[in-house]
Amino acid sequence: RRFSIGLTGGIGSGKTTIANMFAGYGAAIVDTDLIAHELTCPQGLAMPAILSRFGAQFINPDGAMNRQRMREHVFSNPDARHQLEQILHPLIRQQTEQAAQTTPGLYLIFVVPLLTESGNWRQRVDRILVIDCDEQTQIQRVIQRNHLSQQQVIAIMHAQATRQQRAEVADDIIFNDGDLHLIRQHVFELHRKYLQLAGIPPD
Numbered sequence: 379r380r381f382s383i384g385l386t387g388g389i390g391s392g393k394t395t396i397a398n399m400f401a402g403y404g405a406a407i408v409d410t411d412l413i414a415h416e417l418t419c420p421q422g423l424a425m426p427a428i429l430s431r432f433g434a435q436f437i438n439p440d441g442a443m444n445r446q447r448m449r450e451h452v453f454s455n456p457d458a459r460h461q462l463e464q465i466l467h468p469l470i471r472q473q474t475e476q477a478a479q480t481t482p483g484l485y486l487i488f489v490v491p492l493l494t495e496s497g498n499w500r501q502r503v504d505r506i507l508v509i510d511c512d513e514q515t516q517i518q519r520v521i522q523r524n525h526l527s528q529q530q531v532i533a534i535m536h537a538q539a540t541r542q543q544r545a546e547v548a549d550d551i552i553f554n555d556g557d558l559h560l561i562r563q564h565v566f567e568l569h570r571k572y573l574q575l576a577g578i579p580p581d
């Protein structure tokens with residue numbers, strides 16, 4: 379099995395940005411958020427179960443899940459949330475393992491937003507890389523990118539692990555705030571370290 383790293387961090391911390399840098403050095407990236415999203419797109423593998431469990435009012439005309447409506451529904455309804463997770467989680471696991479086997483690259487990086495919150499994930503990877511950044515920076519980035527209010531972003535952050543909790547499970551931490559040139563340098567150093575841990579000679 380290929381050497382694998384679980385990459386995590388809070389909303390807007392820069393997981394995708396940093397994963398793309400590792401991809402540039404030859405890592406295989408498997409993004410579980412992207413996989414979850416694909417499952418609920420038109421013709422997504424989760425759509426038949428979602429239709430039969432939740433009904434047509436949660437499906438858009440194009441066949442995708444109505445994310446906004448589902449978000450609101452499960453937000454106020456733990457049973458529904460649990461049912462949705464029972465549909466999605468096994469499919470995410472299955473698609474993730476498939477992608478892990480078929481994505482070429484020197485070593486594997488799983489991008490998992492809620493890795494700290496999930497004991498299963500921590501057992502699946504050899505190492506955990508946390509992308510950390512200042513909470514104020516997170517809030518600013520997400521407001522700009524998703525056009526959410528400050529309150530909405532803070533509510534999402536409250537539902538996630540804290541910086542402290544992530545730091546406790548981390549083997550490596552990248553502080554992704556400020557100078558992208560320095561951050562890229564840190565990514566390269568970690569890349570060299572991961573090659574070494576994976577037993578791959580650097581070229």
Ligand code: ATP
Pocket residue numbers: 387388389390391392393394395396491519520523554555556557558561
């Ligand atoms: P999410 O969990 O919401 O998917 P993420 O952790 O994957 O977010 P990114 O999408 O990589 O985070 O970054 C969030 C936003 O912040 C993006 O618009 C990105 O361009 C910007 N960003 C990321 N890192 C930096 C940085 N070091 N300096 C400035 N902007 C950055």
